[in-house]
Amino acid sequence: xxxxxxxxxxxxxxxxxxxxxxxxxxxxxxxxxxxxxxxxxxxxxxxxxxxxxxxxxxxxxxxxxxxxxxxxxxxxxxxxxxxxxxxxxxxxxxxxxxxxxxxxxxxxxxxxxxxxxxxxxxxxxxxxxxxxxxxxxxxxxxxxxxxxxxxxxxxxxxxxxxxxxxxxxxxxxxxxxxxxxxxxxxxxxxxxxxxxxxxxxxxxxxxxxxxxxxxxxxxxxxxxxxxxxxxxxxxxxxxxxxxxxxxxxxxx
Numbered sequence: 001x002x003x004x005x006x007x008x009x010x011x012x013x014x015x016x017x018x019x020x021x022x023x024x025x026x027x028x029x030x031x032x033x034x035x036x037x038x039x040x041x042x043x044x045x046x047x048x049x050x051x052x053x054x055x056x057x058x059x060x061x062x063x064x065x066x067x068x069x070x071x072x073x074x075x076x077x078x079x080x081x082x083x084x085x086x087x088x089x090x091x092x093x094x095x096x097x098x099x100x101x102x103x104x105x106x107x108x109x110x111x112x113x114x115x116x117x118x119x120x121x122x123x124x125x126x127x128x129x130x131x132x133x134x135x136x137x138x139x140x141x142x143x144x145x146x147x148x149x150x151x152x153x154x155x156x157x158x159x160x161x162x163x164x165x166x167x168x169x170x171x172x173x174x175x176x177x178x179x180x181x182x183x184x185x186x187x188x189x190x191x192x193x194x195x196x197x198x199x200x201x202x203x204x205x206x207x208x209x210x211x212x213x214x215x216x217x218x219x220x221x222x223x224x225x226x227x228x229x230x231x232x233x234x235x236x237x238x239x240x241x242x243x244x245x246x247x248x249x250x251x252x
Contacts, residue, residue: 048174106148
């Protein structure tokens, strides 16, 4: 295993690279978090009893899905120490906040299991791998979800949503359209581009544990924040999500 796959290495960069990465990573994380919160708040306050074009509703759902995915990607980069490399505590706090806001996900569990995925990809020790390289999308998705989300998280999330809904008198229709559906779509998006497609039918050799799905820059961003460059991510987990396209171009 290369040194790049060792937890904590991202916190031992050169001073120049550290300064650049901490500023950009923190700024991007805060922008994504603010955009997610503001857009969700706006959507939950919309009065759908008035005439709202279906295309507007669909666009709002897709944008919230995209922001949800960004929230999880931010938590993922925090796991790799890339959101705020200068301070482990701040970096972890942002990651934990994003993971909880996304779906009441336990950040410590994410950290432990994600590093197992990097150390032992496509093996029995990989929590993201369902044990069958040719497993169907649904089988693998359900296995993946059980690794990170259970009844405890469901109850926590339902309780939090119920309390917020009661306090602010939120419409159940708005909650379904702009919170529940985008969350489900985001989980499917993350699973497909971050686990299923990159690792399906791949050998257990570490350097061949994933494949990339190169797309034009903007489409790659929309697809899953450049996570389609998955081989590059496994080979260089110290590179943040926005740096993966440039890494791919440099290697090809």
